Amino acid sequence: MLRNFKVLTPASLNEALYVINNIEQPFRFLAGGTDVLVRLKDNPAYAQALVDISKIGELAKIEEHKSTFVIGSGVRHEALLAYGPFIENYNGLIEAVAAIGSPQIRTLATVGGNIGNASPAGDSIGPLMAFDAEVELRSQDSNRIVKLEDFFTGPGKTVLKHNEIITKIILPKSDALKSGWKRLGQRRAVAISKVSVTLALGFVKHSNGSDRIADVRIALGAVAPTVIRARKAEKFLLENQTLTKAVIKEACGLVAREARPITDIRSNTEYRSEMCGVLLGDLIEKLACAR
Amino acid sequence: MLTKKQSLYSVVGKKVNRVDAYEKIVGGARYVDDLAFEDMLFAKMVCSTIPSGRIKKIDKSRALKLKGVAGVFTAEDITGLNKIGCVVDDQPLLAKDAVRFAGEPFAVVAAETREIAEEAAGLVDIEYEPLEPVLTVDDSFSEKIKVHPKGNVVCHYKVRKGDNIDEAFGKSFKVYEKTFTINYQEHLYLETQGCVALPENEGITVYGSFQCPFYVQGAVSTALGLPLAKVRILQCVVGGGFGGKEDVPSEYAAKAALLAYVLKKPVKLILDRAQDLMVSSKRHPMKMEYKVGVTKKGKINALKVRVLADSGAYTTLSTVVLFRSSVHFGGPYVIPNVSGDIIGLYTNRVPCGAYRGFGTPQVIYAMESMINIICNDLGLDPFEFRKANALKKGAASITSHKIKESCGLIETIDKARKESEYDRRKKEFDKWNADKSKRTLKGLGVSSIFYGMNLGAKGWFYDKAGSHIQICRDGSVTLCVGNVEMGQGAKTVLAQIASEALGCEIGAINFTNVDTGIVPDSGPTVASRTTVMSGNALLDAANKLRKKLVAAAAESLKIKPNQVMAKLGKYYNIKDSHQFVSFKDLAGKCYLDNVGLSEMGYYVSPKVEYDLQSGQGEPYYVYSYATAVSEVEIDKKTGELRVNKMTCAHDIGRVINPMLASAQVEGGVAQGVGYAIMENMVSEKGHIKTLGLSTYVIPTTKDCPEVKSVFVEDKSKDGPYGAKGLGEPSLMPVVASVVNAVSNAAGHQFEHVPVLPERVWEVLSEKNSSEDESEVK
């Protein structure tokens, strides 16, 4: 019921911090609104107030620092897709974000919203997690940095406190990594991922001239209560260093076992697990060839 | 003078732009939810949350206390009769003693705002005694639990032709048997169901999104206890129907009308998407047992079929929908020995009813799958096999209907083969698939159909249509028919027919939306009948007017009436085209001469004779035919499917508008592709789980194939300018041809629709592991 519903529109980050420190009703942020409004329509109890942060300019910037990129939580997906350094070096992120919804959705929706919504199927989360991104959480009197991997506690659940806001996403520079992202959905556009896999790989030249794996990151989406890193498969690949057929096969099997998917209206457990392996295999092939 | 090469017609057969395109593009088209009236109330239905139960008590008191609530109505508040069934009286307008499916409305509230209505709906309390629901056709067939006291069989159609069927199979060279299942399909019109009812002149006027304003008129009259003449239905611009707005809108219109009539205020009832998905009728899920016998020469000699169709909790249109299944389950083929049983069954699930193709895409899928199995097993060419068994003039269908005219099936088969470049593609695909390094498998699939035009033997009494044409004194023309424009292009095609017949320019025509106060009951806008029925009704009126105009022109031009020719706004001297009088001037002249230029038209579908006991006779007066060829590609590792191309050859008699005909085919393909490989309505314990657009997934443009449509024009003597229908045939061969293509690519005939990647992957993995094993051995 929207009758006693409040919408507050702070003009700055400071005002927003003040508002959420003092607001009494259970509230949600309105960034792009593409998740929050849909949920609110389905379930009026989802929030009793909205804090509209969509017009706070200071949240909508991407900045380059010495060893990091800092993405404001209010950066829209289309703006992220247009950012040169990401196009050059963060292929996995670009591929994932370009697949979110449709142009209409990407023009409105924000990176902070994708994270704040905390869906295990949130498509930008996998690549960000693979790049070891962190989020800055601010309240009126605190400021903390949390690894994205530690941010989620379950579907729709995070460590965010009621008076905190995600201000930025800190993305370490990782020029040495090649990355890619793949997903399966129920259709080719405007689809929620049934499975998604992000792979980032770094190589070094061995003294014998061959390429050795120096760094591996794998993130899995929609196959566990949160987006997860596939640590066992990562460790296995790092230890084996070279991408032989047998090694790839083993890694794909490992990743399928690390997934903990459910059967729901979109897909089933067995398929989702196996597809983690298939998509990882595809990405390995793609990144290994692309060098 | 006309040369032989020029078409006889100046508007018919031309790519005329849609007459309603502009208003839709600029956002001017008014859909029902765009209407607002002073003091208008908003209604919301309150629906059962369990699939089966006895109602012990309904308590309105909490809802009535809410500020802004104008009324809460239950069965006891109905001023007329509490019945809504369109053909069978088994469904109440509001559940009184029992609820039979999750989503069945038992109350309806009206309030000052939509939000208050929503909240009030949540405050109507109901106490049930839950009963064990019947959720499968097999359970229903066993009759262990009865959904209705009279039993669970909604209808049982039999077709018996030729010898004892078991003996016939004894004479077959080979016999094939398989059981297929198919899920629901949801219409998913962009505009959900809705209407606005206004108390007016001691009666009621209802605006809405309907496919049959006359059904709505009847339902409102029954519910309110008002004579039909006091109930006026006005059609708004419709945002898609696909059969979902045939009988179903009556349920909502009668509720809104009841509230409006008693509360004496306008009432708007618009379903939100979740409620629309939950309560409105769907395409019947079916379990289909097929047995086909073929001779050594590749002729089908025997066919035995048993279909169990899930009709849901109420009949709605099941009896007519499944009648169509009983006519079409054997496809467009000549089969001497046939035994078919099509059984509709009640379950405690959402009622199933009309949907584009009316109970035929399911059985076509099963039959065409059988043919695919046979061709693959015997190494027969899928086109040649179909041609060898095809209906043609002089041959008889499975209901022993001897085809007398307008049968272009064989031409569609030839055209589909040629235009799809099937033979070249087949070679390419075989080579592709033999290459084990390729990531994908490619496949081609064929399917042929026929489809009975108009309502046929089971609905002949509804099969009529009226029209009204008025020519104003400035030469502008008002057309009104009883069938609706719902996005299919009816207004354009019908305007073309009227313009051709009247000799006026299409721009002179103004098409009004259906008004039951102007045109007589014209039946529903379904069964691919509008071009034929309303087209003929318009021709009837137009010919009367043309006679008057010709007489007036002859007088003006001082020639004999038989020397007058009319075309594109001018009435000519047939011998000298420089001598003419304009349509406008003729209209002015008639006005001053007191010659009335307003006529009613009427048309009745040709009568057919059919015996329901044996399922033999003429179920329909004529058929449309089609053959489709699909190209698909499946990912070996993920099972993902892509339909790359479809070539569709349709015999629809005269093509009135080639552009719209192609568009119709494209739309049918999109809807069919969704049905075949994507749309998956999930229901658990009688509750539909896919109640939104993010869970009930239909194709986007990115999922749709390239479509090549070609036409065969075997004209029908009863159609306007020889036309037949295309609305449903456009969808009908799609599922079967896509599934056959997927099956041919995967090397496994898929026995359930939709074919989802999960299943394809499972099949391919099983095949792989058995291949691996045989390698080891």
Ligand SMILES: Cc1cc2nc3c(=O)[nH]c(=O)nc-3n(C[C@H](O)[C@H](O)[C@H](O)COP(=O)(O)OP(=O)(O)OC[C@H]3O[C@@H](n4cnc5c(N)ncnc54)[C@H](O)[C@@H]3O)c2cc1C
């Ligand atoms: C048609 C459609 C298609 C979609 N397709 C996809 C898809 O393919 N892939 C995908 O991942 N998603 C998809 N989505 C979901 C959605 O668009 C994304 O999750 C989007 O990134 C959400 O961003 P937003 O700015 O709109 O968030 P909002 O809806 O404004 O907010 C979402 C949630 O995040 C919280 N939040 C927002 N900003 C902050 C902040 N700064 N700090 C803390 N919490 C915050 C809000 O409180 C709320 O709970 C789709 C949605 C729609 C409607």
